Structure formats: structure tokens, C-alpha cells
Amino acid sequence: MADCQEDAPFVDETAFSSLMFITKRPPITMVEGRGSWLYDQNGKVYLDFIQGWAVNCLGHSPKVVADAIARQAYRLISPSPAFYNDQALKLADLLVANSCCQRVFFANCGAEANEGAIKLARKWGSVHRNGAFEIITMVNGFHGRTLATMSASGKPPWRDLFEPKVPGFVKVPLNDLEAVAQAISDRTVAVMLEPIQGEAGVIPASGEFLHGLRRLTREKGMLLIFDEVQTGMGRTGSLFSYQRTGVEPDIMTLGKGIGAGVPLAALLAKEDACCFEPGDQGGTYNGNPVMAAAGIAVMQELLAPGFLEQVRAMGEVLRQGLQALSQKHVLGEVRGEGLLLALSLPDANGNDIVERARDKGLIINAARPETLRFMPALNVSEEEIATCLTILDEILSAGRL
Ligand SMILES: *Cc1c(COP(=O)(O)O)cnc(C)c1O
Numbered sequence: 001m002a003d004c005q006e007d008a009p010f011v012d013e014t015a016f017s018s019l020m021f022i023t024k025r026p027p028i029t030m031v032e033g034r035g036s037w038l039y040d041q042n043g044k045v046y047l048d049f050i051q052g053w054a055v056n057c058l059g060h061s062p063k064v065v066a067d068a069i070a071r072q073a074y075r076l077i078s079p080s081p082a083f084y085n086d087q088a089l090k091l092a093d094l095l096v097a098n099s100c101c102q103r104v105f106f107a108n109c110g111a112e113a114n115e116g117a118i119k120l121a122r123k124w125g126s127v128h129r130n131g132a133f134e135i136i137t138m139v140n141g142f143h144g145r146t147l148a149t150m151s152a153s154g155k156p157p158w159r160d161l162f163e164p165k166v167p168g169f170v171k172v173p174l175n176d177l178e179a180v181a182q183a184i185s186d187r188t189v190a191v192m193l194e195p196i197q198g199e200a201g202v203i204p205a206s207g208e209f210l211h212g213l214r215r216l217t218r219e220k221g222m223l224l225i226f227d228e229v230q231t232g233m234g235r236t237g238s239l240f241s242y243q244r245t246g247v248e249p250d251i252m253t254l255g256k257g258i259g260a261g262v263p264l265a266a267l268l269a270k271e272d273a274c275c276f277e278p279g280d281q282g283g284t285y286n287g288n289p290v291m292a293a294a295g296i297a298v299m300q301e302l303l304a305p306g307f308l309e310q311v312r313a314m315g316e317v318l319r320q321g322l323q324a325l326s327q328k329h330v331l332g333e334v335r336g337e338g339l340l341l342a343l344s345l346p347d348a349n350g351n352d353i354v355e356r357a358r359d360k361g362l363i364i365n366a367a368r369p370e371t372l373r374f375m376p377a378l379n380v381s382e383e384e385i386a387t388c389l390t391i392l393d394e395i396l397s398a399g400r401l
Contacts, residue, residue, distance in 0.1 A: 026358065033060025036377050036384045038363065048363045049376045049388055054198070054230050054340065057257035057298060059377035064297045065260045072293035079289070081282060087292035094299045098239055100248040101268035105276075106287040110229035110255030111144025113265040116281060117192065117225050117251050118148050120269060122168075124223060125189035127275050132189040135225070138174045142199035143192070143227055152192060155199070174205055177212040184216075190223035190251075191216075195241040198230035201371035202335045202342035210247040217250075223273055225251040229265065230340065233257030234302045234378050237312040237338030244337065257378070260298045264291040302378075311378050314385060315339045318374060321389040329396040332370075339380070343372045353395055362391040 032039040036059055038048045048060065058065060072087060079085050092104040107113040118135060125132035135152065143149040150158055151166040170188070172179040180191060191213055197203040217224045226249035231241035235257055238244055242252070250273040255265035263285075285291075301307060315338040322334045322343045332344025345353070350366025357364050367373040376384070 026355075035059035035062075036380055044361065046358070046361050046363050047384060047387055047391070049374050049380075050363050050365050051375055051377050052261055053256065053365075054235055054375040055256045055259070056261045057233055057235070057378045058260050058301055059379055060261075062260060062297075062301075064301060065262075065294050068293040068297035069262065069290055072290045075289075077288075077290055078285075081284065081286055085287065085289040085292070087289035087296060088287035091292045091295045091299065094296065094303075095254075095266060095268060098299070098303065099252065099268060100242070100270065101252060102271040103269050103274040105267040105281060106292065107255075107265040107267060108263045108283070108285055108291075109144070110227075110253065110265050111146045111149045112283070113229065113253040113255055113267045114143045114149045114152065114192075114227055115146050116267040117227075117253050118152060119281065120251060120267065120273065120276060121190040121192075121223050121225060123280060124273060124275050129189055129221060130186075132187050132222075134168050134170055134185070134187040134189060136170050136172055136180055136183050136188060136191045138193045138197065139171050140174065140197055140200035140203070141171075141192075141194055141227075142197065143194075144229075174203060175209045177209055177216065180213065181216060184220055184222070188220070188222060190225050192225035192227060194227045194229075194231065195244075196231050196236065196337060196340060198340065198373075199367060201368040202340060202373055204335065204337070207245045207247075210242075210245050214247045223250040225249055225253075227253050229253055229255035231337075233298065234308055234311055235338055235340050235375070236336075237308060237315055239302060239308065241337070258298060259291060259294050262291050262294045264295050266295075307378075311338050314376075314378075314380055314382065315341065317382055318376070318385050318388075321385060322374070325389060325392055325396065328393070331396075339374070339376055339378055341374045342367060343374070345370045345372065353392075356395045356398075357391060360391050360394065362388055364388075364392075 029041040030038055031041050036048055038046045095104050096102055105116055122133045137152045139154040141154040143152045148166040152169045154171045170183045172183050195205050226242055228240055232254045250270050252268045258264050318341055319334055335342045348369035350369045350372055354364055354366050365373045
């Protein structure tokens with residue numbers, strides 16, 4: 001998130017633009033993108049290993065998505081959510097056919113999908129569990145920026161923001177099954193977590209923890225909710241991250257990559273968990289056919305033979321390259337799966353490295369001051385990975401920052 005760059009040089013944004021000042025940004029205006037490459041208003045070119053925060057899964061302005069959007073825009077932009085549309089129906093079928101869930105609700109962003117997951121869990125608690133409503137979430141977890149999803153998140157700097165928060169969230173440390181067991185009461189209806197914590201610095205939930213959560217939630221008659229907004233849609237080398245461990249959630253949310261850059265997200269649920277009644281959930285743009293057309297194009301690309309194998313292969317190339325850099329420059333561990341990777345730094349100088357990289361035409365992110373994060377396009381090439389590693393090597397070789 002942009003708010004991880006709190007040490008970036010101060011720009012008086014009130015002078016720079018009429019936008020509300022919500023984060024410090026460099027005075028760079030991006031005007032064009034193609035695949036892994038992004039161009040600013042001065043024609044400077046950047047190799048983009050952030051891709052809109054893991055959003056542009058097929059790189060910048062991929063032709064299949066641009067064509068799908070244009071085709072659908074000329075055909076039908078919005079029939080209103082009071083009617084079915086063929087694009088939303090088709091995308092829902094594709095998601096159901098390729099996941100453990102049977103029902104889909106489309107949303108406009110990850111936070112809204114998670115807000116829907118929270119509502120669905122509370123509804124399920126009122127129907128099946130005598131009004132249980134509490135949801136156990138993880139310390140350092142990130143679920144979005146609506147009031148309920150900020151309340152569900154475990155980001156320490158948010159603790160005192162926008163009080164009073166939405167009640168009903170109990171936080172426990174990631175990978176601590178005993179803490180989850182201790183936190184369960186008659187009021188508890190679900191456990192919600194990211195299979196790999198993204199904003200926290202790419203911290204994986206262990207397979208043991210996920211299996212343990214599945215067992216525990218079954219025993220106690222609770223729901224298991226996976227926020228796959230960042231890990232889903234091929235990012236970790238399988239279509240959904242839960243497929244790595246085989247632990248199936250009852251409810252899953254998707255965002256980011258699902259729209260390849262346009263506002264699209266989804267709330268998926270198993271039939272048993274799906275208890276919304278008419279009037280419980282909705283929205284003006286939800287299931288919009290132009291966004292759904294983009295989602296269909298994304299699904300077709302991700303499901304094409306060899307695509308996910310290539311993600312895993314490139315993930316391995318990047319991982320090995322980062323490991324070599326880490327050895328050479330005496331840095332920390334490399335974490336993550338597929339093309340969601342992080343490199344630990346011995347010092348909290350991630351933001352300096354991010355800035356030096358940007359000057360040299362490479363866009364990366366410091367998810368934490370001591371963690372560099374890499375989320376290139378899923379169709380990134382081996383050559384582009386080599387270029388990224390070369391630039392990083394130059395920066396790290398330039399001596400202590
Ligand atoms: C980005 C993110 C969100 C929020 O998605 P928005 O589209 O920004 O609302 C929620 N959960 C996770 C795990 C994310 O990475």
C-alpha cells in the first residue's frame with residue numbers, strides 16, 4: 001500500500017494537484033503502460049515489479065483485456081443490477097468450475113468483497129449459530145479500508161484510527177493455533193485470514209496452521225474465510241493459494257488480479273455457507289458486465305495450458321536470483337510463493353532502496369521498512385527478471401545506504 005512509503009520525500013501535494021492529500025507520492029505522472037513497462041510524462045521508462053499492487057496480473061494494458069473491455073463497452077455497459085447479464089453469469093460459472101465454491105457475488109474492490117464476507121458470516125451466525133457474530137482475525141492481517149475491514153485488519157498503526165471501530169473482531173497471532181482455540185467462545189462465528197499475509201511483508205500461514213484451523217472450525221461449527229485478494233488469481237503459482245495446502249475455505253474473497261487492473265472483486269462461498277436473502281447484499285455496479293468481461297479474459301488467460309506452470313517457473317527464477325543477491329550482499333531470507341516474493345533486509349532501509357531503484361527505472365515496494373516485495377506481472381519474462389536483479393545488485397553494491 002502507498003501508506004508503507006511513509007519515509008518517501010515530502011511532496012507538497014496540495015500544490016501539485018487538487019486531489020485530497022492521502023499519501024506521499026513522488027512527483028511522477030504515469031501516462032502509458034505496456035506489459036512489464038510503465039512510462040511517465042517525461043518519457044522515462046520503468047520496469048514495474050509492483051504492477052498496481054499485484055493488480056495487473058497480465059501486465060499493463062494487456063490486449064486481451066483491453067479488447068474485452070472495448071467490445072463489451074460497445075455492446076452493453078450497464079443493464080442495472082436488477083437484471084442478469086451474460087458476462088457476470090459466465091465469469092461466475094468460470095470461478096465456480098475452477099474453485100471449491102458454488103456461489104459468487106461480484107464486488108468492486110477487495111475491501112468490499114471482504115465486507116461482504118463479514119456480512120455473510122454474521123448472517124450465517126444469526127441463522128445457524130444463535131446469533132454468533134465474532135470473527136477471529138490475525139495480528140498484522142490486512143483486509144481493506146472500509147470501516148469494518150479496517151476493524152478486521154491487524155495493522156498496528158490503525159489501532160486508534162477512526163474510533164469507535166466496528167466491534168466483533170478478535171485478533172490472534174498468525175500461526176498460533178492455540179491462541180485461536182483460546183479465543184473461541186459462543187459468540188465466535190468464523191476465522192478470517194490471508195493464506196499469505198501480503199501487506200505485512202509476505203508472511204505465509206503454515207500448512208499446519210491452516211489444516212489446524214480447518215479441523216478446529218469444523219469441530220466448533222464455525223466458518224473458515226480466506227482473503228485471497230492478493231494471493232488468488234495465479235499470484236502464488238496455483239489459481240488460488242488454498243490449492244497449495246488443499247485446505248478449502250467456506251468463504252473466499254478475490255480482488256486485485258481478477259480484473260487485471262479494473263475495479264473487480266468477488267465474494268465466493270460454498271453452498272452451505274451461502275445464506276444471503278434478497279435485500280441483504282447488493283450494489284449499483286456489482287456484476288457490471290464491462291468489469292466481468294475483463295474478468296473472463298483474465299480467467300481464460302490463467303487457465304490456458306502452461307500459464308500457471310510458467311508462473312511457478314518464473315517465481316523460481318526470481319526466488320533463486322533474490323537468494324543469490326541475499327548471499328552476495330549478506331541480506332535476509334526470501335519468502336513467499338510463485339510471484340509474490342519478499343526479501344528481508346538486515347536494516348530498515350527498504351524505502352531508500354525503493355527510491356534508488358525508481359531512479360534507475362525499477363519499481364519495487366518496501367512492504368515494511370526491512371522488507372522488499374516483488375509482484376511482477378504473471379507473464380513476466382526471464383529477461384525482465386534478470387534486469388530487475390541487475391538493477392538491485394547495482395544498488396546494493398553501491399555500498400551501505
Ligand atoms: C489489497 C488487499 C485488500 C483490499 O483490496 P482493495 O481492492 O484495495 O479494497 C484486501 N485484502 C488483501 C489481502 C489485500 O491484499
